[in-house]
Amino acid sequence: MTTSTIAGTGTHRYQLHIDGMTCSACSTRLERMLSAASGIATAAVNLATERATIDIDDGTSLDSVVQVVGRAGFDARKETRAYRISGAADEAAAGMIREALEGTPGVVTATVDGDRAQIEVERYALAVSDEILEERAREAGCVLSSSDADPVEDRRDFRQYLAISAAILLSAPFVVQMAAHQVLTTGWAMHALVEALLATPLQFVIGARFYRGALNALRGGGANMEVLVVTGTTAAYFFSWYQYATLGDAASGQLYFEASAIIITLVLVGKQLESRARRGAAQAIRELLALRPRTALVEAEDGTVHERPLREVRVGDSLVCRTGMQVPADGIVTGGVAEVDESLVTGESMPVSRGKGDPVIAGSLNIDGLLTIEARATGADSTLARMIRLVENAQAGKPAVQRLADRVCGIFVPVVVAIAAVAFLGWLAAGAGVEVAIINAVSVLVIACPCALGLATPTAIMTGSGAATRAGILIKDVEALEQAHGLTHMVLDKTGTLTSGTPRLGTVRLLAEDLDENTALAIMASLQQGSEHPLAEAFRVAAEERRLPLQAVHDFSSRVALGVEGIVDGTLYLAGNRRLFDTLAFAAPDPVDTGDDGGVWLGARREDGDVWLARFVVDDAERPGAGEAVDALKRLGITPFLASGDTTAATRRIAAATGIDEFRSRVRPEDKVALIDELMEDGRKVGMVGDGINDAPALARATVGMAMGSGTDVAMETAAITLMRPDPRLVAAAIDISRRTWRKIRQNLFWAFIYNVIGLPLAALGHLSPSLAALAMALSSVSVVGNSLILRGWRPQLEDIRHDHS
Structure with missing residues (x-):
């Protein structure tokens, strides 16, 4: 994401990549300082993504924002290209x-x-785009x-690996010495000056980053992990010099150079493992960014094809997509047939066939064939660009539980320093020597780290939202993820959600003895030639499939919400619902088979009087997997409710076919809103799934609105979650991944708190050496991130969905 103007607010949004944040105390301090700075409307800092999102007022420069970042003790990352x-x-x-x-x-x-x-x-980095x-x-x-050449490489990772390698080499003799003490009865120890020679570059050269970070944090008015590490290791390092100065060679075995050296090495290794794991959590955005082609083949009016940068493609351009190429823009196929892989965009694992008139999505891959495409959406308006924005937005947000963790982290370091001071004084008061008191205080300082608390929530959200995106589930923001896991009821629209939204002819009931089914259908299809009603297409398609000839229609008239009438071969025919015939005072007696309130009726006005000819039942085909989707919702403990503007008969049929017990028919948009309000009584959380413009009010009113990806832009803009392909099974999958993500957040927070609740007393009571404390501290953050990364393996398998994920 780069700079953008927020319409109607007079502000501009930027993102910056922040270097130097090591724990939640850092991100909280930076967010606080940015929010308080003049000219900054809002600021949000995410530790896991290392990003700051800032909305600045007109007249405020980005340089002034960077200065605030510097005063807080951090750096806005730069890149050269x-x-x-x-x-x-x-x-x-x-x-x-x-x-x-x-x-x-x-x-x-x-x-x-x-x-x-x-x-x-x-x-x-991130602030300005190409x-x-x-x-x-x-x-x-x-x-x-x-340039064809690679950008000037950032050597940050290389320097990090070099520092870690040097730290391991310098601390390896200390590890050997510790092992020798455990194995050899006589013991073995390096000379004090040799230990100092190894520990000093570790402490002040390789460990200089910790001193800089601690100093910057203190200058910014806060304290972070580096303050704890620096305080602990510096105390151990200089206490070792004190021991040697007072005891000389007799100090061998009573020095703690090894503690400071191993602590720094373990913290460096732990931070590198944590960084790699965090990059894994952010894999979804990188996969989406990789889908963006850099150029497109544009066909000119004379038929020649030219390669252009993607930014120069405009809506209406004719694009050529050859085998092995990515579709450059959202569009409609105007020529050719091809197998297209849309898996990374919609989550559909199997290639789909795309031909003339079919939509294609930017970023999908042409596996086999040649397509000519009319561009309909390009650049920032494309589906892929919107997906990237939604994923970034979802991963940048902070749920309420994270804000609580941030407040804890804000006071964490001072509390730990106080505990270390109490431990030091307590051991002295108990009669222990200064050596024991210092080492136990160092253990307290080293084992305590707010990093795990700060990473518990954002890494789970990043990984969960990324897994959802790969499955074709786009989550708009963190609030949607937070609310979806607690849904108790789900209102499902019928047409376009549980059904395909494409009417098809079902049964035909003949009501006149001198008429056969094909003749009745031919008359009905002839009448519908001039109608734009969705049901008209069902009759035309059915007649075409049976190869029935259509006749000319004279004096055609369409009556809104009623039906049509026209003269075919000299006879006036009427086709529509029963209200049409009542309105036109149709004089024929009611047929023996009145059916129910569904169906389309066909009648004729002949010279000898009005006569009923046939009653047609038009079905809306149930989507594949609709029944599985409803069953999965029930297994999640969610009560499904069907709401449709269709007839009672049609709604009842789909409800019965999919296993939904409760339904309402002939509902208008405001009725769906009222239904959601009714279901939300007593604090129940209600979701809504729809695909049309008329569903937008209900999608907005629901606790969580979900829009089918085949639906209208209005529905998808209103909904909190967009399902990128028209598969109703994704509804249950979306709730499942939200519950699994929230489960990971609770697990992470539990272990982060328990780790400190157990570790701090053990260290204060002398049960953990500084080296073991450092190992435990390093593993705490890695374990939290690793637990979150388990979500990367999630796939929408309905048979695995159970209520116990809540």
Whole structure:
């Protein structure tokens, strides 16, 4: 995500990648300082994604935001990328493009290399996109395009691995010494100066990052994990020097250089493992970003095909997609047939056939065939771009339980320092020596870490929402995820949700003796030639399938909500519901088979009087898996409720077919809202699933609204969860992943709290050495993130859905 203007607010939204945050105390402090800064409307900081999302007022510069980040003790990450330039033929032109780019919010420097026809841009990561830079370059009269060469690499990971390798090498002799003490009866110890020689670079060179982090935190008015690590290891390190200074060579075996060295090494290793695990949790966004093609093949009016950057594709362009290429934009197929893999967009595991008139989604892969596509949505308006925004939004939010954890982390470090002080004084008061008191206090400082508390919720949300996205379930925000796990009732729209929304001809009941079924159908289909009603298509398709000839219709008339009438072969025919015939004073006596309130009636007005001809039942085909979806909802402990604007007969049929006990028919949009209000009495949480414009009010009113991906844009914009393919089984799957995610959050928070509740007393009472305390601290964060990563293996398997996931 990059800069964007928030309509109607006079603010601009930016994202920054923040370096230096190690625990929830860090992210809480930064969020507090950003929110309090002048010119910043809102700020949200996510520890797991290492992102800050800031809304700034007009007139406030991004540089001032970066300064606040610096005052809080952190860095806004920078990245450098090289671009090809054309149009900068002289120094003046080069100066113009340099000034244009350096004047773009988020750009730090721009350096033009005229000999290589490229420009190197240093910018704040996430703050400004390639598209914005290319637009600024065009305004300066130049063309900017991404270089074929890789961007200038960030060597951060390499330096981290180098530091860890050096730390392991320097601390390895201490590990050997500790093992020797356990195995050899005579013991073995390095000379004190050798220990100091190994521990000093670990403490002050490799461990310098901890000192910087602690100092920055204290300058920012807070305390974090680094404060605890620095206090503990510094105490152990200098106490070892004190022991050697007072005892000389007799201090061997009473030094704690090994404690400070091993603590720093274990914390470094733990942080690296945690970082790798967090990147795994964010895999969903990277997979979506990888789907975006950089170029598109655009067909000109003369039939020639040219390759263009994707940003230059416009709605209405004719695009060519060959075998092995990704569909560049949302559109409609205008020519060709191909097998398309939409798995990473919709979650559909099997390739789907796409031909003329079919929709295709940007990012899907053409497996076999050639397609010509008319672009309907490009760039930020495409389905893929909206998916990326929704996933980022869901992963950036904070549920109430995380805000509670943040408040705990805000006071965590001072409380731990106080406990360490009490432990130190307590051991002295109990008659123990200074050595015992210091080491136990160090153990308290080292074992306590707020990182696990800070990562418990965001890593679970990142992984859960990412797994949902891969299955074709888009969660708009964290509130939707938070509410979905507690749903008790689910209102399902019929048409387009449990049914395909495509009417088809069912049974035909003849009411005249001199008429056969095909003749009746031919008359009905002929009448419907001029109708745009959805049911008309069912008759036309049925007649076409039976190869029945249609006749010309004269004096055709359509009556809204009633039916149609027209003259076929000299006879006036009427087709519609019973109200049509009542309105036109149809004089024929009621037929013996009046049926129920469903069906479409066909009658004729002949010279010898009015006569009933036939009654047609039009079905809406049940979607595959509709019954399984309802059964899965019941197993989740959710009561399904069917609501439809269709007739009682049609609604009852689908309810019976899918196993829904309660239903309401002939409901209007306001009736669906009233139904949800009724069901929400006594504090019940009610979900709503729909796909049409008329479902939007109910989707907005429900605790959680879900829109079928085949539905209207209005429904999908209103809903909190979008199901990317028209499969009703995804409704239960969405609730299942939300419950599993919330279960992981509770597990993570429980273990994070229990770890500290048990670990702190053990350390204070002298039952844990500093090295073991450091190991436990490192493993606490890794275990929390690892537990969350289990969700990556989730797949929407309905047979595995049970109520015990709540």
